[in-house]
Amino acid sequence: xxxxxxxxxxxxxxxxxxxxxxxxxxxxxxxxxxxxxxxxxxxxxxxxxxxxxxxxxxxxxxxxxxxxxxxxxxxxxxxxxxxxxxxxxxxxxxxxxxxxxxxxxxxxxxxxxxxxxxxxxxxxxxxxxxxxxxxxxxxxxxxxxxxxxxxxxxxxxxxxxxxxxxxxxxxxxxxxxxxxxxxxxxxxxxxxxxxxxxxxxxxxxxxxxxxxxxxxxxxxxxxxxxxxxxxxxxxxxxxxxxxxxxxxxxxxxxxxxxxxxxxxxxxxxxxxxxxxxxxxxxxxxxxxxxxxxxxxxxxxxxxxxxxxxxxxxxxxxxxxxxxxxxxxxxxxxxxxxxxxxxxxxxxxxxxxxxxxxxxxxxxxxxxxxxxxxxxxxxxxxxxxxxxxxxxxxxxxxxxxxxxxxxxxxxxxxxxxxxxxxxxxxxxxxxxxxxxxxxxxxxxxxxxxxxxxxxxxxxxxxxxxxxxxxxxxxxxxxxxxxxxxxxxxxxxxxxxxxxxxxxxxxxxxxxxxxxxxxxxxxxxxxxxxxxxxxxxxxxxxxxxxxxxxxxxxxxxxxxxxxxxxxxxxxxxxxxxxxxxxxxxxxxxxxxxxxxxxxxxxxxxxxxxxxxxxx
Amino acid sequence: xxxxxxxxxxxxxxxxxxxxxxxxxxxxxxxxxxxxxxxxxxxxxxxxxxxxxxxxxxxxxxxxxxxxxxxxxxxxxxxxxxxxxxxxxxxxxxxxxxxxxxxxxxxxxxxxxxxxxxxxxxxxxxxxxxxxxxxxxxxxxxxxxxxxxxxxxxxxxxxxxxxxxxxxxxxxxxxxxxxxxxxxxx
Numbered sequence: 001x002x003x004x005x006x007x008x009x010x011x012x013x014x015x016x017x018x019x020x021x022x023x024x025x026x027x028x029x030x031x032x033x034x035x036x037x038x039x040x041x042x043x044x045x046x047x048x049x050x051x052x053x054x055x056x057x058x059x060x061x062x063x064x065x066x067x068x069x070x071x072x073x074x075x076x077x078x079x080x081x082x083x084x085x086x087x088x089x090x091x092x093x094x095x096x097x098x099x100x101x102x103x104x105x106x107x108x109x110x111x112x113x114x115x116x117x118x119x120x121x122x123x124x125x126x127x128x129x130x131x132x133x134x135x136x137x138x139x140x141x142x143x144x145x146x147x148x149x150x151x152x153x154x155x156x157x158x159x160x161x162x163x164x165x166x167x168x169x170x171x172x173x174x175x176x177x178x179x180x181x182x183x184x185x186x187x188x189x190x191x192x193x194x195x196x197x198x199x200x201x202x203x204x205x206x207x208x209x210x211x212x213x214x215x216x217x218x219x220x221x222x223x224x225x226x227x228x229x230x231x232x233x234x235x236x237x238x239x240x241x242x243x244x245x246x247x248x249x250x251x252x253x254x255x256x257x258x259x260x261x262x263x264x265x266x267x268x269x270x271x272x273x274x275x276x277x278x279x280x281x282x283x284x285x286x287x288x289x290x291x292x293x294x295x296x297x298x299x300x301x302x303x304x305x306x307x308x309x310x311x312x313x314x315x316x317x318x319x320x321x322x323x324x325x326x327x328x329x330x331x332x333x334x335x336x337x338x339x340x341x342x343x344x345x346x347x348x349x350x351x352x353x354x355x356x357x358x359x360x361x362x363x364x365x366x367x368x369x370x371x372x373x374x375x376x377x378x379x380x381x382x383x384x385x386x387x388x389x390x391x392x393x394x395x396x397x398x399x400x401x402x403x404x405x406x407x408x409x410x411x412x413x414x415x416x417x418x419x420x421x422x423x424x425x426x427x428x429x430x431x432x433x434x435x436x437x438x439x440x441x442x443x444x445x446x447x448x449x450x451x452x453x454x455x456x457x458x459x460x461x462x463x464x465x466x467x468x469x470x471x472x473x474x475x476x477x478x479x480x481x482x483x484x485x486x487x488x489x490x491x492x493x494x495x496x497x498x499x500x501x502x503x504x505x506x507x508x509x510x511x512x513x514x515x516x517x518x519x520x521x522x523x524x525x526x527x528x529x530x531x532x533x534x535x536x537x538x539x540x541x542x543x544x545x546x547x548x549x550x551x552x553x554x555x556x557x558x559x560x561x562x563x564x565x566x567x568x569x570x571x572x573x574x575x576x577x578x579x580x581x582x583x584x585x586x587x588x589x590x591x592x593x594x595x596x597x598x599x600x601x602x603x604x605x606x607x608x609x610x611x612x613x
Numbered sequence: 614x615x616x617x618x619x620x621x622x623x624x625x626x627x628x629x630x631x632x633x634x635x636x637x638x639x640x641x642x643x644x645x646x647x648x649x650x651x652x653x654x655x656x657x658x659x660x661x662x663x664x665x666x667x668x669x670x671x672x673x674x675x676x677x678x679x680x681x682x683x684x685x686x687x688x689x690x691x692x693x694x695x696x697x698x699x700x701x702x703x704x705x706x707x708x709x710x711x712x713x714x715x716x717x718x719x720x721x722x723x724x725x726x727x728x729x730x731x732x733x734x735x736x737x738x739x740x741x742x743x744x745x746x747x748x749x750x751x752x753x754x755x756x757x758x759x760x761x762x763x764x765x766x767x768x769x770x771x772x773x774x775x776x777x778x779x780x781x782x783x784x785x786x787x788x789x790x791x792x793x794x795x796x797x798x799x
């Protein structure tokens with residue numbers, strides 16, 4: 001109806017505004033990254049876990065049978081928890097395949113189906129009339145019931161849909177391909193929901209309440225005009241380490257009047273998050289990641305990947321994955337990825353720390369002057385900072401000595417400005433686009449020990465340039481905190497200031513949420529503030545844990561060793577088999593081979609001779 | 614607006630914004646050094662015998678939190694722009710950074726320029742002088758200029774009184790000279 005009333009002129013106007021919008025969006029979100037959907041995620045996960053055979057089968061359109069899965073799991077030697085994670089991903093793939101084969105029945109919903117649901121949900125007790133139409137649907141219902149039962153048997157604890165409380169009563173009737181669950185969620189999401197509502201997705205391991213951290217404030221009285229002092233909040237004991245405790249659900253927020261929404265406070269949030277952190281990782285007998293060779297790391301990496309996914313699955317946290325942007329800003333030092341910088345350092349080899357020279361120089365200078373009051377916190381002079389950055393940008397690779405002297409002469413606050421600018425402008429943040437969301441979602445892991453463990457594994461999974469750079473940064477921050485007496489920078493201050501450098505807010509707020517023309521909603525500020533609080537909390541935990549994050553958990557190290565051993569055994573036996581096969585297929589060439597072999601290793605040849613030709 | 618006066622305090626990190634707010638609302642000096650990201654307080658005040666609600670917003674000085682700070686600008690009536698007299702950099706950044714940022718996002722906004730930590734004049738040499746402050750006030754076209762000290766609880770109330778006056782009398786710009794430190798108590 002509306003479409004008919006739009007005059008050509010209006011539609012042209014609409015078109016232009018749309019074009020303008022999209023152009024602006026392109027400008028603003030140069031670094032917008034593609035989100036993967038669930039199926040891609042599952043395939044990607046299997047690939048990363050070292051089970052590349054399985055997604056290959058999927059791409060060929062074959063279902064992955066349990067026996068194949070079990071075989072591969074045995075090969076890379078996984079624990080039961082890890083194996084479950086793998087199985088749940090395989091199920092996602094299989095389900096997608098099955099749905100592709102019979103798309104009609106599964107994906108489209110009959111309108112009569114909807115009315116049936118409305119009826120039952122509105123009246124509850126009213127029985128539906130036994131018309132032939134509704135009877136037609138009975139088989140569908142049964143089928144859905146069986147599939148979901150099957151899923152629940154095999155998988156992790158079932159998805160806690162009921163916690164939202166306002167689902168339609170006939171919920172079992174909805175097939176998993178229907179976007180109903182996303183309707184229940186509020187619309188101010190971060191775009192995470194879209195892929196859940198899309199086709200063929202198994203809604204496992206998803207916890208909607210944790211997705212929208214919104215703060216539930218405690219008012220000091222029922223009268224809104226009473227003074228709300230933060231003191232009143234902070235004196236209330238808050239012992240629980242559970243982060244969600246402070247977050248109400250999103251609907252709470254919508255219900256409150258604008259008056260009440262006016263009082264926003266990061267500090268209140270942050271203070272409530274302060275959980276006593278007394279768990280630390282045990283450090284005995286652990287291997288530092290740096291002592292691993294590339295070959296060994298190659299076997300560890302799939303395990304890390306499976307393990308961290310298992311932790312997130314266990315707590316039913318869905319993780320969004322972004323693909324790293326391939327766009328590059330032109331620059332020498334600023335806005336250049338860590339790996340590129342390391343490559344650029346190659347011609348003048350100084351060390352093999354895999355940390356870009358710029359970072360090393362700046363941090364070296366800062367470490368010398370660590371006792372300066374308010375280091376990191378006080379801003380440099382804007383104009384001077386610009387000059388300094390320009391100098392570094394233009395001359396770092398041409399005139400290193402000059403830059404070093406400039407850095408030595410610069411004030412501490414200008415130097416911290418340079419460091420923050422370097423980190424802020426990284427196209428691929430220190431935590432990498434790939435793992436970024438996982439780092440962020442660590443906050444919703446309720447168990448503190450698991451949280452630290454997840455962070456530990458995530459740090460180990462970072463690419464070597466990122467990992468080592470992060471390490472010297474972290475050491476610097478810890479050093480600042482150690483000198484708190486002189487510089488008056490405590491753990492909270494450092495975490496608060498460093499958090500945005502590692503969690504750039506531009507990656508946390510999805511496209512479209514930021515529109516300068518429209519008046520900003522309170523919710524948006526609320527969201528940004530609570531996001532900042534979350535990042536700050538994670539940063540505090542990271543700073544607290546410190547160097548222990550670079551230690552490989554003992555059981556994972558063992559697993560990696562074992563799988564390496566197996567792989568080597570396989571390789572050797574593979575070589576032997578190959579040699580034998582060559583002999584069968586090409587006798588004349590093999591004679592030459594035999595001659596060579598006879599000289600080198602007599603045992604092998606002896607056994608080969610016994611094989612009937 | 615809806616009868617609520619919204620005042621946002623901005624300025625470089627470590628200029629004493631949070632301390633000033635504490636001094637105003639609790640009437641005491643709080644010597645803690647923790648950074649702020651975003652904080653708001655609600656207070657009720659009486660203007661001409663009528664109760665009004667006032668919301669004070671405390672922001673982060675660090676540029677990392679630019680985004681969140683700018684979100685607070687939209688609904689603000691008066692800005693209290695701070696620099697500290699002992700830190701010349703913060704004084705220079707008022708001109709180069711803060712005034713520009715405010716003008717860009719909210720042209721014609723009302724600004725009270727506040728020089729904090731005025732007690733430190735006695736300790737350090739080379740602090741930013743009152744006349745420099747007045748010159749800056751003219752340059753950035755602030756509505757008023759006040760020097761205050763949260764430690765001595767000096768002139769802090771005046772900062773906010775002037776902010777409220779600027780908010781409720783949009784066309785009335787007070788021309789009287791600010792109370793100078795010399796004639797205060799000592």
